[in-house]
Amino acid sequence: MAAPEITDRCAQLTLADVDDEGISLQVPDHTVDDGVEDDGFYAVGRLVTDKPVRFAYFQDTMAGVWRPAVGVNMRELQPRKFLFRFYHDGDLTRILNDGPWTYDQSLLLMKRVQEGVDLESIPLTHADFWVQIHSLPVGLRSASVVMAIGSFLGTFVSTDERNFDGGMQTFYRVRVSLDVVKPLKKQMKLKRDSGEWAVVDFKYERLPKFCFLCGVIGHGDRFCLKALQDCNLNAVKPYGSWLRVNPGRALPNQNQCWIPPESTIERRRWISPVMAEAASHTVDIHGEGSEIQGDRTTCMQPTVSMDSDELPILNIGDQKRRRVLQSASIGQASASVSIGESTYLDNNGVPAGLAVQARQDQ
Structure with a gap:
């Protein structure tokens, strides 16, 4: 800002003592632009x-x-x-x-x-909470009723889109803006068309520290004024931890792949392991074995062939494994185990086991 401009603006200012009454100064708003966005x-x-x-x-x-x-x-x-x-x-x-x-x-x-x-x-002074509505009776389970309950709790924000999607709901969720200086609401009475009253219970998700005596967020029972006014400290407190939605212990998830979502919309997109396997692989049966075309893996059924002059051969695909035959000579001092043309004996002259022979072959 140039010096002449500053001089012109200061010339328009009026200075006065704070004790002088009736003197006011109107200064135009001016935003400083330093050139950095x-x-x-x-x-x-x-x-x-x-x-x-x-x-x-x-x-x-x-x-x-x-x-x-x-x-x-x-x-x-x-x-x-x-x-x-x-x-x-x-x-x-x-x-x-x-x-x-x-x-x-x-x-x-x-x-x-x-x-x-x-x-x-x-x-x-306000915070948005998800509140669960429990014990909502049949006949009052509708989106309009949930919205009305949300307005009773505080300022209505939104509802859970999964409240009425066909799932087996035991409670309904509504998001509301709560004034933290006011006590939390525990229950609400609803009147049916027949004149009967129904009581619904509330549970708050991610509820922080609050007082069990006055129900206000931000302090505990020890620092509440009601603790000083009420001499009977052993009396039942009007609030408790039951207002919280406890996350609980970690649930097992090893076999959750077989449990579809309860939501109708999510269940239509859900795929079980069998459905996924069927969608990614095509199984064809050919003669002695089956060929899976999806990943080009060949799984042939094993066949056993027997020749007169040869040992039994187990054919699995292109691999061949020769069976081991044990022959023992009755009345002889030693016995031998033959694999092909090799015979292995241990240090005491006893036929060596297959594990020992394998090590010796290596």
Whole structure:
């Protein structure tokens, strides 16, 4: 910026003491252009905890969990508040859709930063969760009912496309945006057309640390105000770990290739090992054997031929193996084992075994 231009702009400014009332100054917005194009995609995040966080450990952990294809840079704006810079929109979109994320059992709230928006004006109070709806009675199992339940839980985002695809569903999934300063909802009452009431239960996927007394995410029972107000600490707590969807132990997958998906759409694309074998190989029977045309491998049935002056010969394809005949002479001091024209005896004059003979042949 030239010196005369700076002088002209400063001449238009009015300086006043902060205690003077009724004096305001309107300054036109001016964006500094340094000539370098910003190719980043930004997000701002906040950890819902009051514990101190070591930024170096946080950065290393989250980068290892996210594994962005084009990389990510992080900067600590305030204690427990961070700025993330990704270099591809696909990385940022994937990470936001795969949330919520946690660090040291604390929830990480993340929001995309739009161009021209001040970071301080972005609210970091909501997080998207997948919630499972259990005990939904027959007659109320529809997409509209699931969407209505999602709006009851929080701000509706989406539903699982596999909810009503013909599978044997025991629960239904809905993605909602939850206000983390409000208690989690445990159940909901639904009224049928007949006037009867039905109660559905909720379970939250990837639910971080929350209080079993007040149901708010971000602290435990020991640091809750209700723990000080309620003297009976042995009473049954209104919340519990049953609100979480436990990942459980690793399930066996050795024979999963024989179990088709329950989803109708996915099952139509599923192929069993037998179906895959039939699709990739064509089996033809020719005479004594069978020839697999798919991989050009010949598998001939074995045949045995016997000549009067020769040993029995086992023919497998083009390979021949000569049988071993043992002959023992009764009344003789020693016995011999003959393979062709060779005879092997051990050190004591006893016929050597086949394994010993094989070593001697080598």
